[in-house]
Structure formats: C-alpha cells, structure tokens
Amino acid sequence: MGLSADALSVRLGDRTVLADLSIAFAAGRVTAVLGANGAGKSTLLRALAGLVPARGAMLDSQDIATLQPRERARRIGYLPQDAAVHWNLPVRDLVALGRLPHGGGGAAAITAALDATDTAGLAARPVRTLSGGERARVLLARVLAGEPAWLLADEPLSSLDPLHQLETLALLRRTAANGVGVVVVLHDLTQAARVADDVVLLKDGRLLAHGPVAQVLDAAAVAAAYGVRATVVPHDGGTVIVTDLPI
Numbered sequence: 001m002g003l004s005a006d007a008l009s010v011r012l013g014d015r016t017v018l019a020d021l022s023i024a025f026a027a028g029r030v031t032a033v034l035g036a037n038g039a040g041k042s043t044l045l046r047a048l049a050g051l052v053p054a055r056g057a058m059l060d061s062q063d064i065a066t067l068q069p070r071e072r073a074r075r076i077g078y079l080p081q082d083a084a085v086h087w088n089l090p091v092r093d094l095v096a097l098g099r100l101p102h103g104g105g106g107a108a109a110i111t112a113a114l115d116a117t118d119t120a121g122l123a124a125r126p127v128r129t130l131s132g133g134e135r136a137r138v139l140l141a142r143v144l145a146g147e148p149a150w151l152l153a154d155e156p157l158s159s160l161d162p163l164h165q166l167e168t169l170a171l172l173r174r175t176a177a178n179g180v181g182v183v184v185v186l187h188d189l190t191q192a193a194r195v196a197d198d199v200v201l202l203k204d205g206r207l208l209a210h211g212p213v214a215q216v217l218d219a220a221a222v223a224a225a226y227g228v229r230a231t232v233v234p235h236d237g238g239t240v241i242v243t244d245l246p247i
C-alpha cells in the first residue's frame, strides 16, 4: 500500500533513464531524493506523478498509469521544477486552481495554503508581478490547496532566500506531520539532512541507497553519489555536510 516504485523502469527516447527501482515511500514522512545532475530524480517524481510512461509506479497497489487523471491529481500533488505560470491570474485564483481535482470549493484549504506559504499578503497580486521566490511559494500553495495524500516537490527551494528556504523546509515537515507522504528533490545535502526522515540516493538511474537519513547520508554515500569529498558534522539543527573536491 502507499506510494511505491515496484521494479520501476523508465525509457525516454532511446535511453533507459531509470532502471529497476524498488522503493516504498512512507506516509507521514519526508523522503529526500538526492543524486547528481542527470541521476534521474525529476524522472522519478514525474513517473510517480503519472506524467511519463512508466510501469511499476504504484499507488495503493494500483498502477498509477491506470488511474483517472483527476483521481490521480486528487491524491498526488506534484510541484515541478521551474513550473511555468501561463495565466496572469491574481494569486488567490491561481492557488484556487489547486482545488480543480476536487471540483473547486475548499476556501479554508486555499486560505490555509496561502498562510502556510507566507503568501496571504500577495493574494490580490497578479502572479506575473511576483518575484521568482514569491511565485515559487505561490505554486507550492496551489499544490497544498489540493490537500493531496502525497506531495512530490522537485527542488522547491531553488529560488528561495535563506529564511523562506527554512520556512519551506518547516512547512514540508508540518505537512508530513499531518500524515502526508512528502517526497522532495533537493541538492543541498545539509537541507536534506535537516528536513528528511528518509533518503533515496540515485546514481545513473539506479538506486544507490534508501533508508533513514542518519544511516544513509554518510561521507561514503555522498562520495559515491556525487564524486566529492564530504565531512558530516553534527549540529544543533541536524547535520551540516561540507563538501570539497576529491583529493
């Protein structure tokens, strides 16, 4: 049950981008998906969201490819990397689009999503007038407004300032504490160690490691995944991971 990759393989064009991945994601936990550029992180999220042809992406024992799009969107919220905004709607109306899989409504969920992402003060602004970071938070609010059981977020911090990065990490943790299974692609290893319960480490489309962050995210795993030297330093807020070029 739950969200899983079950011997998941994805071919795009003439390339095998993901090969034989088996991962069971946990509801109520944050899973960070890590790996070098091109490792297959975004493709994994897209496969779990039913957006690329894949066999072996499963939700509650059902192949995600066989779910009706509306049903899938109700249960799985997907925040793409570099999401485009096609219409210059007021922020609140854009966030309300997150309710479409439910047929609209959900005023309380829309307000809660605006508050949670610190975008309530932007509600009346046309979305194209926002800064990149403001827009990123609004797009996260749109996904949260749909109250999905699973949240798949692809690099949600990349355009945020340090305060909003930390607030977004805290929001992901709160979302998981409410029972949602959160799967998030990150590049910053310290942030991953701070937010994640579990880590999925990908390399060249294959699963290098999967497990609790403290067990998986050590210097050897970081070296294997990224080809860098890593020093893992315990710290109040979690762990700081300092990277350096290989000697």
Ligand SMILES: Nc1ncnc2c1ncn2[C@@H]1O[C@H](COP(=O)(O)OP(=O)(O)OP(=O)(O)O)[C@@H](O)[C@H]1O
Pocket: 012, 013, 014, 015, 017, 035, 036, 037, 038, 039, 040, 041, 042, 043, 044
């Ligand atoms: N449509 C496609 N056709 C062929 N290859 C593709 C296609 N889309 C992605 N790829 C390749 O699949 C591999 C995995 O891509 P993906 O975007 O999943 O990587 P990623 O780990 O998210 O990388 P990044 O950290 O750079 O965002 C890459 O080598 C990419 O070039």
